[in-house]
Amino acid sequence: MSILFSRQCEYALQAVCYLALKKEGEMTSIKELTEKLEIPYHFLGKILQNLSRKGLLRSLKGPTGGFALGMPPKEITLFHVVEAIDGVKFTSGCVMGFPECTGKNPCAVHEHWAGLRDGIYRMLVHRNIAEVAKDMRKGVYTSLRH
Amino acid sequence: MSILFSRQCEYALQAVCYLALKKEGEMTSIKELTEKLEIPYHFLGKILQNLSRKGLLRSLKGPTGGFALGMPPKEITLFHVVEAIDGVKFTSGCVMGFPECTGKNPCAVHEHWAGLRDGIYRMLVHRNIAEVAKDMRKGVYTSLRH
DNA sequence: TTAATTTAAGACTAAAGAGTCTGAAATCAA
DNA sequence: TTGATTTCAGACTCTTTAGTCTTAAATTAA
Numbered sequence: 001m002s003i004l005f006s007r008q009c010e011y012a013l014q015a016v017c018y019l020a021l022k023k024e025g026e027m028t029s030i031k032e033l034t035e036k037l038e039i040p041y042h043f044l045g046k047i048l049q050n051l052s053r054k055g056l057l058r059s060l061k062g063p064t065g066g067f068a069l070g071m072p073p074k075e076i077t078l079f080h081v082v083e084a085i086d087g088v089k090f091t092s093g094c095v096m097g098f099p100e101c102t103g104k105n106p107c108a109v110h111e112h113w114a115g116l117r118d119g120i121y122r123m124l125v126h127r128n129i130a131e132v133a134k135d136m137r138k139g140v141y142t143s144l145r146h
Numbered sequence: 147m148s149i150l151f152s153r154q155c156e157y158a159l160q161a162v163c164y165l166a167l168k169k170e171g172e173m174t175s176i177k178e179l180t181e182k183l184e185i186p187y188h189f190l191g192k193i194l195q196n197l198s199r200k201g202l203l204r205s206l207k208g209p210t211g212g213f214a215l216g217m218p219p220k221e222i223t224l225f226h227v228v229e230a231i232d233g234v235k236f237t238s239g240c241v242m243g244f245p246e247c248t249g250k251n252p253c254a255v256h257e258h259w260a261g262l263r264d265g266i267y268r269m270l271v272h273r274n275i276a277e278v279a280k281d282m283r284k285g286v287y288t289s290l291r292h
Numbered sequence: 293t294t295a296a297t298t299t300a301a302g303a304c305t306a307a308a309g310a311g312t313c314t315g316a317a318a319t320c321a322a
Numbered sequence: 323t324t325g326a327t328t329t330c331a332g333a334c335t336c337t338t339t340a341g342t343c344t345t346a347a348a349t350t351a352a
Contacts, residue, residue: 001147001152001232001309001339002243003235003236003239003240003241004150004241005241005243006147006309006310007243007309007310007311008309008310010242010243011243013242014242014243014244017242017254029327029328029329030328030329031328038245040310040311040312041312042311042312042313043310043311043312045329045330046311046330046331048329049329049330049331052329052330059328059329059330060319060328060329061317061318061319061320061327061328061329061330062318062319062320062321062326062327062328062329063319063320063321063326063327063328064319064320064321064327064328065318065319065320065327065328065329066328066329067329078255086147089149090149090150093149094149095149095150095151096151096156096159096160096163097148097151097153097156097157097159097160098160098286099184100286101285101286105285105286105288106284106285106286107282107285107286108163108273108278108279108281108282108285109224109270109278110285112265112268112269113269115265116262116265116266116269119258119261119262119265120262122258123255123258123259123262124255127254132254132255133254135254136253136254138252139247139251139252139253139254139256140240140244140246140247140251140252140253142251147308147309152339152340153339153340153341154339154340175297175298175299176298176299177298186340186341186342187341188341188342188343189340189341189342191299191300192300192301192341194299195299195300195301198299205298205299205300206298206299206348206349207297207298207299207300207347207348207349207350208296208297208298208299208348208349208350208351209296209297209298209349209350210297210298210349210350210351211297211298211299211348211349211350212298212299
């Protein structure tokens with residue numbers, strides 16, 4: 001298991017950030033993404049298709065085709081991606097798995113987790129994808145050529 | 147996928163807390179646990195066996211047999227349980243799945259996640275299982291008879 | 293000692309997640 | 323128009339996680 005998001009979702013987050021570093025409108029092929037991010041080709045293809053269907057990306061077939069962001073980068077957040085792939089179940093639900101855990105009927109870490117859950121949400125929404133990707137360039141993307 | 151811990155781990159946390167509410171030394175059968183916590187019988191059996199092997203529980207066969215905590219409740223935390231079942235990989239590793247994400251080479255949410263990760267760790271260790279279980283009694287366990 | 297009760301162990305099945313493969317459809321450039 | 327390049331779609335396999343089933347071994351009480 002991955003830490004918090006599914007493998008698919010992790011790949012989606014990486015790919016969307018990568019696309020956000022491109023000039024607006026520029027198309028990027030699966031081939032490039034798969035090489036730079038080291039994600040299995042066909043698996044990534046499916047994920048990007050999925051994101052396209054949901055409007056987060058747009059795609060174009062043929063040579064010069066590929067994928068690009070489907071909306072202005074300032075309108076996309078990491079949360080949109082997580083929502084599209086894994087859904088939002090992490091925003092509710094008991095971290096200990098109690099089916100009946102609620103505010104009135106809390107488990108022992110209910111309050112503590114509520115704070116952390118909000119923290120995760122804020123992590124995903126407090127910057128748009130343009131800002132996030134720019135930050136990323138200082139880190140994990142520095143070794144890549146674009 | 148569950149939120150943060152595997153299903154097995156969630157069940158283990160629930161069961162250990164349940165056992166912590168019993169008088170020290172009192173044996174509890176899988177049957178009782180499975181009924182009160184609504185966890186599949188044989189699956190729970192395996193999980194408890196696993197925890198026994200690791201010393202967190204002790205077990206006794208035969209009628210009047212069952213499971214009990216393997217150490218004084220004040221020496222056990224939720225972290226011990228998570229460690230035994232899921233391991234501690236959530237304490238390292240990039241939440242976006244970048245293999246190369248480090249302090250020198252961070253992803254865009256590296257710092258933010260580092261704070262949350264510490265928060266999760268604190269949630270699991272800052273009270274021992276006796277305190278945790280007592281708290282629980284006010285919540286998810288109130289509807290159960292012991 | 294015997295029968296009932298309980299955990300122990302391992303093989304098995306089911307479902308979900310991850311990843312692969314093939315061929316069709318669209319698009320572009322020569 | 324043709325060939326190359328790309329996404330699209332679906333069926334397929336592999337691996338992991340979840341859950342089931344059966345039998346053996348230990349223990350207790352009658």
